[in-house]
Ligand SMILES: [Zn+2]
C-alpha cells in the first residue's frame with residue numbers, strides 16, 4: 001500500500017515561493033495498492049496533479065478504474081475534480097463513495113460545481129467517463145480492490161464530514177482531514193475508529209474557530225491531532241490541511257512543536273510527520 | 284494608471300516550484316488610479332486573496348469595484364477569501380454582463396453557500412452593490428473614470444472591459460476564442476469543430492461583428508491584456524474551448540492600434556521554463572510589428 005500526498009492545504013490553494021517545499025495544492029491523498037487499485041481521498045487541486053501523472057497508465061487510454069472518497073462539500077475538497085483528466089476520458093470507470101446517512105450526496109456536491117454558469121463542462125454528464133456513486137452505511141465496510149474501506153461521520157464546522165479507514169495487506173490507514181471534537185463522547189467514538197491504525201492522516205486546523213480562517217496571523221494547531229493519535233495508539237501521525245498563511249518555515253516549527261508536545265504528553269512511540277506534496281510512504 | 288497582476292493563470296491554480304516566477308494563482312488584475320480614486324479589480328480568481336490582504340491594511344474608507352468577465356471558477360473562486368468583504372470601511376460594487384435567469388447577486392451568493400465555504404453573506408460587513416449591464420454598454424465609475432465593454436467569444440459569454448482615465452487606457456480581454464470558426468454561447472459543444480472546413484456565412488458574419496466590436500473597444504489603447512492560453516496548434520485542436528493564441532491577440536493589436544500586448548490566462552500545465560519559450564516565440568512573432576509583447580507575471584505591475 002502506497003500513500004502519496006498530492007495536496008496538503010485546507011481552504012484555498014497557495015502558489016508561490018513560500019509553499020514550494022510542503023506544497024500549495026488543496027487536499028488530496030492518493031492510495032495505491034500493488035494489485036493496481038487506486039483511491040483518492042478528497043478532490044482538491046492536488047487531484048488534478050495526480051490525474052496528469054496517471055495519463056501514462058490504463059486511465060490515459062480509457063481502460064482504467066479509479067476510486068474517490070469526498071469527505072465533505074467545502075471547496076478545498078472538491079475543486080480539483082473538473083480538472084481530473086481521467087474523468088474526461090470515455091471508457092474509464094470512476095466510483096465516488098459516499099455515506100447514505102449524510103444528507104448531501106457526492107453526486108449532488110460535484111454536480112452543483114459543474115452548472116453552466118460555473119463550469120464549461122456544464123454538467124457531470126459531459127465528462128465522458130462512467131461515474132457511479134456507491135453508498136456505504138456507517139457500520140459496514142466495502143471491498144475496494146484488495147482494500148477494505150469504511151467511513152464514519154465526524155462533526156465539522158457548519159456541516160458534517162467523513163473520516164475514512166482503509167485496511168489492506170500492508171496495514172491500516174485512517175484519514176480525518178476536517179474534524180472538530182465537540183465533546184468527550186464524540187471524541188471517544190472517533191478515537192475508537194482510529195484505534196490500531198498504522199498511519200493516521202489528521203487535520204491540523206481542528207481547534208481553530210472558523211471565523212478566524214481569513215486572519216493573517218492564523219496558525220495551525222497540533223494539540224487535538226497529537227492527543228487523539230496518542231490515545232488511539234496509532235504508530236504514525238501525519239498532520240495535513242495547512243492554512244494558507246503557513247509558510248514552509250512556519251510548518252517546520254509546527255512539526256517541532258508537535259513532537260515536543262507528544263513527548264511531554266508521554267506519547268513516546270508516536271512518530272509525527274507533516275504531509276508533504278509528492279512524498280510517498282509505502283506500507 | 285498602474286496595472287498590478289495578482290493572478291495570471293487560467294482554469295485552476297497551480298502551486299509548486301515550476302510556477303514560482305510567473306505565478307500560479309488564477310485571474311485577478313488590479314487597476315490603480317491614485318490614492319483617493321476608486322480601486323478597480325478585474326476578476327476574482329485566487330489572486331484576489333492577497334490583493335484583499337494588501338487592501339485590508341488600509342483604514343480609510345475604500346471604494347472597490349470588481350468587474351467579473353464571467354463566472355467560471357477560475358474567475359470567481361477567490362471571492363470568499365477577499366478580506367475587504369468583511370470590513371465595514373469598504374464599499375464594494377460588483378459588475379457583470381446581464382445574464383437572463385442568473386442575477387449577479389445570486390451567482391455571488393451561491394459562491395459563498397455554506398455547504399462550500401464556512402463563512403456566509405451574514406459575515407460580510409462591507410456595503411455591497413450589484414450592477415448588471417447590457418452588451419456593449421459603457422458607464423462611469425467615478426469622475427473621469429469611464430468603463431466600456433464588449434462581448435467575447437467564450438462558453439456562457441465573457442466580456443472585455445476597457446478603462447479610460449486621464450488620457451490613459453487599458454483593455455482586459457479574457458477569456459475568448461478568436462472570431463473565426465465557431466460561436467460560443469450557451470450550448471455545450473462536445474466535439475471539436477474541424478477548423479479546415481469552411482464556416483457557414485451567417486456564422487462568419489456574426490463572428491465578424493463581434494470581432495469588429497472588440498477592435499473598436501481596443502482602439503489605440505495603451506495596453507491590452509489578452510487570453511493567450513493556447514498555442515496555434517492547441518487552438519486548432521480545441522477551437523470550441525474559448526481560448527486564443529498569441530497570434531490571434533497580436534492581430535487584434537495591429538488592427539486596433541494597441542502598442543503593448545500582455546499575454547494572460549496562462550495554461551495551468553506550463554512551467555516557468557515553458558512560459559519563457561512561449562514568450563520568446565511571441566516576441567519573435569511581434570518583431571515584424573510595432574507591438575511590444577510581455578507576459579503577465581504575478582506580483583509585477585505596469586505603469587502607464
Ligand atoms: Zn477543508
Ligand SMILES: [Zn+2]
Pocket residue numbers: 293294355357358458548
Ligand atoms: Zn478562465
Ligand SMILES: [Zn+2]
Pocket residue numbers: 353355437458
Ligand atoms: Zn472561462
